[in-house]
Amino acid sequence: MTSKLSHILKDAKSGDHVADRIREYDRRYGGAARGGPDERKTDYRHFENTYYDLVTDFYEYGWGRSFHFAPRVTKESFAASLARHEHYMAHRLGLQPGMVAVDLGCGVGGPAIEIARFSGACIVGVNDNEYQLKRAEKQTEAENLSHLVHYLKCDFMNVEAPDNRFDAAFSIEATVHAPDKAGVYGEAFRLLKPGTCFAAYEYCMTDRYDTEDPYHRRLKADMEYGGCLPDIPRPREIDDALRQVGFELLDARDLAAEAPPGIPWYRPLTGSGLSFASFRSSAVGRRLTHGSLWLLERLRVVPRGSSHVASLLNLAAASIGEAGRLGIFTPMYFIHARKPD
Numbered sequence: 250m251t252s253k254l255s256h257i258l259k260d261a262k263s264g265d266h267v268a269d270r271i272r273e274y275d276r277r278y279g280g281a282a283r284g285g286p287d288e289r290k291t292d293y294r295h296f297e298n299t300y301y302d303l304v305t306d307f308y309e310y311g312w313g314r315s316f317h318f319a320p321r322v323t324k325e326s327f328a329a330s331l332a333r334h335e336h337y338m339a340h341r342l343g344l345q346p347g348m349v350a351v352d353l354g355c356g357v358g359g360p361a362i363e364i365a366r367f368s369g370a371c372i373v374g375v376n377d378n379e380y381q382l383k384r385a386e387k388q389t390e391a392e393n394l395s396h397l398v399h400y401l402k403c404d405f406m407n408v409e410a411p412d413n414r415f416d417a418a419f420s421i422e423a424t425v426h427a428p429d430k431a432g433v434y435g436e437a438f439r440l441l442k443p444g445t446c447f448a449a450y451e452y453c454m455t456d457r458y459d460t461e462d463p464y465h466r467r468l469k470a471d472m473e474y475g476g477c478l479p480d481i482p483r484p485r486e487i488d489d490a491l492r493q494v495g496f497e498l499l500d501a502r503d504l505a506a507e508a509p510p511g512i513p514w515y516r517p518l519t520g521s522g523l524s525f526a527s528f529r530s531s532a533v534g535r536r537l538t539h540g541s542l543w544l545l546e547r548l549r550v551v552p553r554g555s556s557h558v559a560s561l562l563n564l565a566a567a568s569i570g571e572a573g574r575l576g577i578f579t580p581m582y583f584i585h586a587r588k589p590d
């Protein structure tokens with residue numbers, strides 16, 4: 250385990266770089282009350298890039314190469330549940346060989362690789378984070394899928410591709426980072442050929458979220474600060490923004506609320522590690538990681554600031570897990586929308 254942890258935050262993120270950047274993240278976007286959405290929106294590219302430069306190695310270490318949640322049926326492995334959630338997206342969009350789809354906010358390429366292999370469609374992953382794209386390109390090459398999966402380094406609010414270029418567009422737990430929902434949906438709309446569809450798994454505060462409840466408000470603020478999110482919306486805001494840019498809304502529902510009996514999406518964050526695969530993301534696994542990093546930091550094996558980054562992610566994991574358990578938050582509000590002919 251120690252040797253794996255020592256890979257965290259290596260390469261360019263050495264010396265005091267990590268400590269300086271995590272302090273800057275705290276100062277600008279955290280604060281006593283975890284800050285508000287204003288600076289996170291005006292400064293969103295810096296906000297996201299600082300965050301993902303710092304946390305990507307941890308995400309890969311604790312979760313794998315698909316940075317999203319999934320409902321899981323009993324006896325299904327964690328990896329199989331993530332893949333099934335990705336296959337569902339491909340299925341709903343009718344992806345097949347010959348089609349070209351854009352993945353807005355593609356992470357380190359896990360879903361793009363899986364969806365390309367499953368469907369045979371060509372996937373263009375858009376991401377603003379250079380470090381993640383390097384990881385994505387490496388993994389795509391290792392999977393011999395470079396002929397089907399390509400990447401574009403740009404802001405999904407301003408994608409460097411012509412109008413009416415794609416046969417489908419999707420996004421998995423990424424557009425919540427957008428400073429303005431209509432902005433990113435407007436880009437999806439512009440990029441799609443008329444008559445084709447966009448689908449996404451969105452983060453939302455559900456109807457059970459009570460703005461008058463200080464505990465609910467605290468959890469929302471911790472999720473936003475720990476997860477680099479400007480302001481988690483309500484489902485209604487998502488539906489309205491889609492219609493505002495011209496989409497016809499075909500389907501919109503919380504897949505978490507409809508999940509078959511089994512292991513809830515948030516369990517890997519709240520349990521004590523149901524299996525070896527989910528141990529690292531569990532509360533006990535996270536504490537062990539944090540403690541090991543603290544020690545490795547003092548031994549100068551990992552850069553200063555590494556355990557601070559782990560604490561930020563622990564806060565995100567604990568608040569997301571608790572908000573999931575209370576049913577006030579979902580990471581899988583599924584939307585399926587069509588650009589009219």
Ligand SMILES: C[S@@+](CC[C@H](N)C(=O)[O-])C[C@H]1O[C@@H](n2cnc3c(N)ncnc32)[C@H](O)[C@@H]1O
Nearest residue numbers: 315316317354355356376377404405421423426
């Ligand atoms: C939680 S991760 C999900 C990644 C991927 N969809 C997955 O499921 O593995 C969110 C992703 O959105 C990307 N992202 C955030 N803001 C972005 C922006 N303005 N433009 C492009 N990508 C962005 C991040 O870099 C990150 O890769």
